[in-house]
Amino acid sequence: MSAIIKAEHLSFAYQGDEDTAPVQALKDVSFEIEEGSFVAILGHNGCGKSTLAKLLCMILSPDEGRLYINGRDMTAENIEEKDVYDARRRVGMVFQNPDNQLVATIVEEDVAFGCENLGIPSEKIRRRVDEALETVGMTKYARHATHRLSGGQKQRIAIAGVLAMRRKCIIFDESTAMLDPGGRKEVMDTICRLNREEGITVIHITHYMNEATMADRVLVMNEGSVIMDGTPSEVFSRADELWAAGLDVPQTTELLWKMKEAGYNVRLDIFDPEECAMEIARAISEKR
Amino acid sequence: MKADIAFGQYCEGNSFLHRLDPRWKIIFVLVYIVALFLARNIFAFALIGASIVGLWLLSGIKLGILVKGLRPLLFIIAFTAIINVFWFKGETPLLPDGWAVQIYLEGIINAGLIILRVMVLVTGTSILLTYTTTPIALTDGIEQLLAPLAKIKVPVHEFSMMMTIALRFIPTLIEETDKIMSAQKARGSDFSTGSLVKRAKALVPVLVPLFISAFRRADDLATAMECRCYTGGNGRTRMNVLHSTWRDGVMLLGILAFVAGIVVLNIFAPGYTFTM
Amino acid sequence: MGKIELQNITYVYGKGAPYEIKALDDVSLTFEEGKIIGLIGHTGSGKSTLVQLLNGLIRPDAGKVLLDGKDIWQEPKKIRDVRFKVGLVMQYPEYQLFDETVWKDIAFGPRNMGMSDEEVKKAVTEAASFAGVKEKHFNKSPFDLSGGQKRRAALAGVIAMRPSVLVLDEPAAGLDPGARRRILTRIKDYQRQSGTTVIIVSHSMEDMAMYCDSVVVMNHGKVTMTGTPAQVFSRADELIAQGLDVPAITKVARALKDEGVDIGLDIYTVNFAAHRLFGGDGIEG
Numbered sequence: 001m002s003a004i005i006k007a008e009h010l011s012f013a014y015q016g017d018e019d020t021a022p023v024q025a026l027k028d029v030s031f032e033i034e035e036g037s038f039v040a041i042l043g044h045n046g047c048g049k050s051t052l053a054k055l056l057c058m059i060l061s062p063d064e065g066r067l068y069i070n071g072r073d074m075t076a077e078n079i080e081e082k083d084v085y086d087a088r089r090r091v092g093m094v095f096q097n098p099d100n101q102l103v104a105t106i107v108e109e110d111v112a113f114g115c116e117n118l119g120i121p122s123e124k125i126r127r128r129v130d131e132a133l134e135t136v137g138m139t140k141y142a143r144h145a146t147h148r149l150s151g152g153q154k155q156r157i158a159i160a161g162v163l164a165m166r167r168k169c170i171i172f173d174e175s176t177a178m179l180d181p182g183g184r185k186e187v188m189d190t191i192c193r194l195n196r197e198e199g200i201t202v203i204h205i206t207h208y209m210n211e212a213t214m215a216d217r218v219l220v221m222n223e224g225s226v227i228m229d230g231t232p233s234e235v236f237s238r239a240d241e242l243w244a245a246g247l248d249v250p251q252t253t254e255l256l257w258k259m260k261e262a263g264y265n266v267r268l269d270i271f272d273p274e275e276c277a278m279e280i281a282r283a284i285s286e287k288r
Numbered sequence: 289m290k291a292d293i294a295f296g297q298y299c300e301g302n303s304f305l306h307r308l309d310p311r312w313k314i315i316f317v318l319v320y321i322v323a324l325f326l327a328r329n330i331f332a333f334a335l336i337g338a339s340i341v342g343l344w345l346l347s348g349i350k351l352g353i354l355v356k357g358l359r360p361l362l363f364i365i366a367f368t369a370i371i372n373v374f375w376f377k378g379e380t381p382l383l384p385d386g387w388a389v390q391i392y393l394e395g396i397i398n399a400g401l402i403i404l405r406v407m408v409l410v411t412g413t414s415i416l417l418t419y420t421t422t423p424i425a426l427t428d429g430i431e432q433l434l435a436p437l438a439k440i441k442v443p444v445h446e447f448s449m450m451m452t453i454a455l456r457f458i459p460t461l462i463e464e465t466d467k468i469m470s471a472q473k474a475r476g477s478d479f480s481t482g483s484l485v486k487r488a489k490a491l492v493p494v495l496v497p498l499f500i501s502a503f504r505r506a507d508d509l510a511t512a513m514e515c516r517c518y519t520g521g522n523g524r525t526r527m528n529v530l531h532s533t534w535r536d537g538v539m540l541l542g543i544l545a546f547v548a549g550i551v552v553l554n555i556f557a558p559g560y561t562f563t564m
Numbered sequence: 565m566g567k568i569e570l571q572n573i574t575y576v577y578g579k580g581a582p583y584e585i586k587a588l589d590d591v592s593l594t595f596e597e598g599k600i601i602g603l604i605g606h607t608g609s610g611k612s613t614l615v616q617l618l619n620g621l622i623r624p625d626a627g628k629v630l631l632d633g634k635d636i637w638q639e640p641k642k643i644r645d646v647r648f649k650v651g652l653v654m655q656y657p658e659y660q661l662f663d664e665t666v667w668k669d670i671a672f673g674p675r676n677m678g679m680s681d682e683e684v685k686k687a688v689t690e691a692a693s694f695a696g697v698k699e700k701h702f703n704k705s706p707f708d709l710s711g712g713q714k715r716r717a718a719l720a721g722v723i724a725m726r727p728s729v730l731v732l733d734e735p736a737a738g739l740d741p742g743a744r745r746r747i748l749t750r751i752k753d754y755q756r757q758s759g760t761t762v763i764i765v766s767h768s769m770e771d772m773a774m775y776c777d778s779v780v781v782m783n784h785g786k787v788t789m790t791g792t793p794a795q796v797f798s799r800a801d802e803l804i805a806q807g808l809d810v811p812a813i814t815k816v817a818r819a820l821k822d823e824g825v826d827i828g829l830d831i832y833t834v835n836f837a838a839h840r841l842f843g844g845d846g847i848e849g
Binding site for chain 3: 464467468470471472473474475476477478492493494496497500501
């Protein structure tokens with residue numbers, strides 16, 4: 001397995017106006033994303049996770065540090081527009097606001113937009129668009145008007161647009177934040193399926209804990225730095241640190257944590273309510 | 289629900305006219321308009337009248353929709369009619385001598401023909417274009433027709449991209465306006481009573497957030513487009529390439545026959561010669 | 565008599581058109597005075613329509629909305645007064661900010677009410693402190709604030725009208741857990757101190773469980789359940805059948821019963837569960 005994205009000591013500051021000091025958004029951030037993995041980046045608003053997303057898709061460039069995409073150093077001095085374009089062909093983004101990323105009025109035309117930009121021949125685009133719509137389960141909406149879709153459906157169209165470009169890695173920048181629970185589930189199901197069945201590398205930026213539990217690996221950010229990096233079980237069992245970072249833990253973890261503090265011998269790395277209940281029952285009978 | 293208004297006049301359908309190539313349709317409309325202005329006598333106008341019935345039959349659009357489309361023209365129609373009837377100096381007076389005003393037969397006929405022309409102009413172009421072509425197909429058609437102009441640095445692609453994005457965001461912004469108006473109404477804004485100045489002022493709390501949101505959306509969209517490898521029109525392909533079919537050929541013949549008919553009637557048919 | 569009463573309300577979108585949708589179907593409901601009431605339902609259940617009926621933004625096709633026992637549509641010309649009494653904070657309210665300064669924006673509602681300068685000043689200061697808008701931000705442009713600060717300024721703009729009923733549509737949407745808790749706690753504190761009747765619309769079962777005194781569940785334009793959070797969440801099967809979720813902790817309690825540890829099915833907060841399990845931490849909410 002090779003790293004599709006590698007960040008080394010990334011730092012970034014927003015330059016304020018004359019009378020305000022620059023705001024340090026990222027401080028010395030390093031990590032590697034393996035191809036085919038599902039990584040959640042977790043943090044409260046303003047922790048630097050959105051800035052990180054903008055660096056990864058090269059809308060901003062870091063003040064310091066190196067960023068490698070597919071082994072190519074995107075921060076090198078001799079980097080040209082062509083290389084950026086090339087990297088963007090490999091790493092796609094799905095943004096927060098479903099309304100602001102769809103370009104065309106008709107669903108299939110929007111899915112085709114990226115492919116058209118790449119200069120792919122018409123018949124090939126047609127095939128890819130049909131496939132992509134099939135993958136996200138939106139085939140029957142192909143000729144519908146984009147603005148009439150629900151939030152979850154719009155995000156799935158955005159995902160299809162990325163898929164049609166045959167990208168191997170998708171960054172989701174808080175793509176579920178503006179959706180209702182139904183829409184959120186729709187999008188999360190699609191993301192999980194893409195990762196498992198299509199082998200797409202997923203980087204999911206979010207502040208919803210339960211979404212992070214679905215990932216293979218969780219990076220927790222606070223004040224511009226990565227403060228935790230591990231499997232969901234490892235990360236969520238450190239509930240006190242998460243609370244301190246302005247985050248929540250799943251209710252199951254919170255209850256187990258309270259039991260542990262009350263002197264019960266329980267595991268902390270359980271998210272499923274039924275498993276949690278079994279663990280509690282076990283711990284209670286053990287104590288008796 | 290309100291956002292539906294924005295989709296303009298397009299009537300869903302699958303008629304002969306719906307299935308024409310938008311590029312050809314634009315050309316047909318131009319030719320049709322020229323033909324309308326070529327007509328010189330009452331027989332040529334009769335042919336024009338027949339043509340509109342023909343277009344209507346080919347479009348499969350309900351008559352009521354066409355009539356509705358003419359309603360905004362009532363004022364212009366009435367105005368031209370009055371001017372023509374009272375100011376036209378013809379040879380056949382209709383009122384006895386000594387009246388303060390005189391009306392001539394030619395004036396009435398002239399007015400009738402002008403009204404017919406205006407009505408056909410509006411209805412015919414609507415049937416050919418806006419009623420039977422989606423805005424997006426229309427934009428595509430314009431872009432591809434004007435494509436040769438890009439060689440002399442006319443920003444054809446940019447123009448069509450602007451149109452596409454505008455069409456995409458009109459419903460979104462209408463919805464947003466609705467929401468902001470509700471929010472300000474909940475804080476006591478009053479849009480429906482008071483003087484004109486007062487009402488215009490009441491719109492400030494709606495327009496400011498609306499503009500700010502439109503800028504934010506534009507910014508987001510630009511980022512999203514960049515991430516989807518958009519670099520302008522160069523080297524871009526399209527999924528849907530427009531194809532001409534036998535229908536376009538048939539329609540072309542029809543239109544040419546129509547033009548020829550008008551010219552022939554102009555020259556050979558006797559009758560009142562129309563002036564304007 | 566409740567603070568607001570809905571009597572046999574029906575509301576239809578696109579009346580007469582082939583796509584007409586019955587958003588509310590013969591709904592009767594009473595909102596008790598001085599409580600925090602949660603309104604739950606999935607998208608399209610009719611809850612957003614209901615919210616707009618409460619302050620007269622839309623008019624019911626049938627039925628009556630009674631505020632303090634009086635039909636709000638008795639004098640349609642005075643509907644503006646109803647909107648001052650029933651304050652509505654819409655979803656993502658930060659998008660309604662418009663004025664040059666935060667202060668002026670918060671004062672917009674009170675000025676529309678025709679308050680004197682003195683009163684406006686008092687109302688704005690009070691509302692800002694309730695909503696957590698800091699004094700140092702008063703003279704800033706609202707567009708220079710952070711997301712959370714904008715949300716609080718918008719909330720202050722409605723509270724400043726001193727409504728006797730405060731309706732909030734998804735007040736915590738899009739906020740991270742910390743900001744979520746802060747704004748909901750502010751709303752709860754405000755309710756306790758002012759005695760205002762508060763109606764919160766939310767998708768989050770966990771939030772509803774934590775902050776509401778009673779809960780109303782809607783589905784397909786009808787009210788399907790009402791009661792305290794404990795009563796409503798103990799009927800988890802029905803909630804799930806209506807496309808809603810229950811707090812994870814409620815699921816744990818149900819699973820525990822199957823494991824032979826019965827702490828009751830009316831569990832809806834972690835502290836409550838902990839208390840029933842081993843007496844830790846005490847009861848909250």
